[in-house]
Amino acid sequence: MGSPSKTEMQDTLSPIDGSVFVSRPLAGEHQIIACVEQASAAYNRSEASWKNTPLAQRKALCKKAIDQLLSHKDEIATELSWMMGRPIRYGAGELAGVEERSDYMINICEQALADIKLEDKPGVTRYIKRESLGVVLVIAPWNYPFLTAINAIIPALLAGNCVILKHSAQTPLCAERLYQAFSDAGLPEGVFQYLHMSHDNTAKLIANKQISYVAFTGSVYGGQMVEQAASGRFIGVGLELGGKDPAYVREDADIDSAVETLVDGAFFNSGQSCCGIERIYVHYTVYDDFVIKAVALTKQYQLGRSDNPEVTLGPMVRTSAADFVREQIADALDKGAIAHIDEALFPMSQQGTPYLAPQILTHVDHSMSVMTQESFGPVVGIMKVSSDDEAINLMNDSDFGLTASIFTQNIELGIELGDRLETGTFFLNRCDYLDPALAWTGVKQSGRGCTLSQLGFEHLTRPKSFHIKQV
Template sequence: MTNSLKTVSPIDGSVYVERPYANTAEIDAALAAAKQVQATWRTTSVAERARLCLAAVDAFIARKDEIAKEITWQMGRPIRYAAGEVAGFEERARYMISAAEKALAPVQLPEKTGFTRYIKREPLGVVLIIAPWNFPYLTAVNAIIPALMAGNTVVLKHSAQTPLCAERLMEAFSAAGLPTGVFQYLHLSHDSTEKVIQSPVINYVAFTGSVPGGAMVERTAAGRFIGVGLELGGKDPAYVRADADLDHAVETAIDGAFFNSGQSCCGIERIYVHESLYDQFVEKAVALVKSYRLGRSDDPETTLGPVVKASAADFVRDQINEAVALGAMAHIDPSSFELDKAGTPYLAPQVLTNVTHQMRVMTEESFGPVVGIQKVSSDDEAIALMNDSDLGLTAAVFTRDIEAGVAVGEQLECGTFFINRCDYLDPALAWTGVKNSGRGCTLSTLGYESLTRPKSFHLKKPD
């Protein structure tokens, strides 16, 4: 087994970052430090925690241009969009900091003669956060800030594709004056990650990644009686009703499908369109996708960058080829995108019609620049197809009739329901999934519940 990680940039195949994996002594030292300092950190006031976390946010965004460039080179997002992740990080961090005082306040109970009763929310201890590469800061911040604000200490294990993200966060917290050991990162191999999960020092694991990865976390933590938060895959649907604003639906749903080259757990991967709008929707969607510019991520003119690695591109190509073999129609000629080439991360976007749920492209997470569009004749048909998945992260409906849209949303099996928008996390709303999209909750005041434990106080007053 190699003793170091190598981040190969999808832009040009070069090794952009190389770091040694943490050894046993370094891991043990980090866990010991996290456990020791947590005893002090948990007694720090919420106001002081907020001051330090806000200072870290300020230090982080002060380097936004540098950080955006690193995102581009590590995972391939076009440079014209990369700074948006820094802005999103700031929005979520500041919101969760502002929500902490209310979320962590003791639960006051009705007066009972002769007794004082209340419930406090206490930190769990040491939280291990395992973050992915596709939105490396936006996913990590969902757990890091509330974990720290709740009085936990944090050990971050970031993806080997985006190791600099862990280092930049460490630098921001250090610049803010966060006490040593409260926030740390470790570059870990898969084997070492499992050993850390099994460590008695770890009191909670927050994981964002694939369904198989989530299963690994659950298996590894089994028997330890600790909480596990899992934000896993998506095969998120959109439904365009007959009364939808067609141009808005096309622009929004297609952007939701192809932004970040489709590498978003809550991206739109399948679209159902009412038969009265279907032909127009497809025509406009194809024209929009054809206008994308596939290119190097460091080129400001690029609107569609490479996927993260060649194997990911080949996976999507296999889905597309299988669908076409089963009767789907591909509307985009890959040769019209000059950089598209098998064996590379550069993959032309694709729009498929004549699709069915017998095709993997409509049932298996693609995580790439492809979307299938299927014709439906009613709300009931759309609902049945949207729910025909073992994943349930988000779902979107495009309609001018909000009441009718909500009626559809009430029947959909998902964690977040949108009307006339998609592929967005509002930090004031709970972020959660159903079925194989995971369990647990981040963001909103509810996001603090899994990072704390209730402790009841039942006090009898002297006679």
Template structure:
């Protein structure tokens, strides 16, 4: 008695949001709106490929009658962005992008005692157990591998399948993949669009070629996709088997429409392979055994564990990563807390 004690959350000040091109509205809004709700001002620096998105955010804020000065959309190059971070005039930086760019963000923030939230690369694995609903697993993993042409940080890029169901899984996976229609996204018949640049497609083509030279087998004939022209941004989906972790396509983030599939003999082998990565953003387990999914999930080094789904953000859950997939949290109450600071009140009101 005689005391009042509580914790208050206060705004940090100014939050710099550095947003990517691949989901230009969703990834930006995940920080912009919570930051404003928490009482912060926001500076948005959008990717050079999606500058109009930043302008539309600014127009939306104007139409919503947001007080002047609370939101600014700035066109910045890398040097200017680093200068803002180094100036000490922002209190939090939330960045989504590559590992190398994330390192540059951390370097710019060195000695400034800023909060730095980094959502970086991914090489997300899936494990299909023998008891999985095969039709459901195939349909969802094909979509998880090739949605947005694989240009998603949480896209499925490597799949491990119980050896007992491996042949039928691979057969059905390849059959469904062949049904994609590669073409102009403005064409209603298109179900698979181009990569962001010809250079991005060149990188993925190189991964595929290297894997084939090292003994991998390609299950999809690129010639069946007439839009797949070497040198262009249009790239046919590819499914590789006879792959190993010595291949770049199973180690390095592809960010394109390619996935490698390996058979495994046990849960233990699957977990070992899933964890054999510098990344850890999300991982999915395909099984009808909830207890097994929870048990295996505890052993996976990842930010999110899915059961019988993948490539999905739930606003109620923390979106976070381990290892080179980043640091910090967005979404959920935890993401909101990262945009505020705690102040404790310890009040003795009876003396």
């Protein structure tokens, strides 16, 4: 790791007005090495090591840390609105999710980490223990900065690992908030730390022999960089990457419910969600009704500064992200798509800014990038289909496979169709939600590994078999 001759600074520009909201020094070589060594020492020290700390104590400390974090929810909501542009009225929602997921993982960890006992053979006892890995590096994104981080942090700590968090340059205060919460809770020194790092130093840290696992959430390109940095080390790498999540509205669906659910799934967080709805297929018999109602609901959004309590749609994280979506919309229109939202209804939506009106496109097809490439913004294409088979084939026609949704009142048939979808999570009559009891995973370019559920603990531990013969 090369250390710069002078301290490099990381500036976080607020999407609200382009100002520098927070500036932090990037860690240099000596600070990074010291952090890793401290984490390794906290994990391995013979007396009072974290891996040997009783599980009941680890549970209590994690619970206390989450309580500490939640005690600052008002300040955190303000920070989120300024760092990544989510309307301040929704700030508490992410922390409610943090509490739900943390509580679930704390409550099931004894079962998830318990020994697997096998039937004894004559004179032989057999069982499998789950051992912690060591130092876990968590690389978290900006769009759901607490939720995505906590998915890996809490089970990693509960399993007896030490954690180093590298957060997005867009949301550095989230790392600091989490560190302060765990510090206030009384975690031993070195068990949970954070680093603000450049991409180059992050890659070098992944290659450090004292890192035992990497949990990454981000883009496909970022996931490729993580895999390359870890190449040849034979460590576990969890990758939660992109999505181009589809929904299918059958002819027997509750249209009002489907419209309300899918419009929210497409535009909440300005569409900046890996499992947000980016393409919708609607049976031709209910297509017109669905589009009319979806357009009417979309026009009710209030686009504006995310620190305004009245705003329901904030700016995108940066102008370049908004420009990418604008390019997708322009490409679709050039190829025959129809835009249903007049930008004039959203005066804050202007070229050269991260403020972008929500958009619904029809007359779309898979020759258009808006139906194939991840948009990660407030746009959704709606395509008419004539059958279940056509819808399923189009839903599977994607490089991604994170979630997929079907809306129907025929539950049995809906489940049968869900079995045919190439996806990590299948929803029936809902979307854009993570249940902590279910494995969060993806297929194809949406990544590999999983977080949440009992299965999530398996990726943060290793099995150790015991075969004991009586003599």
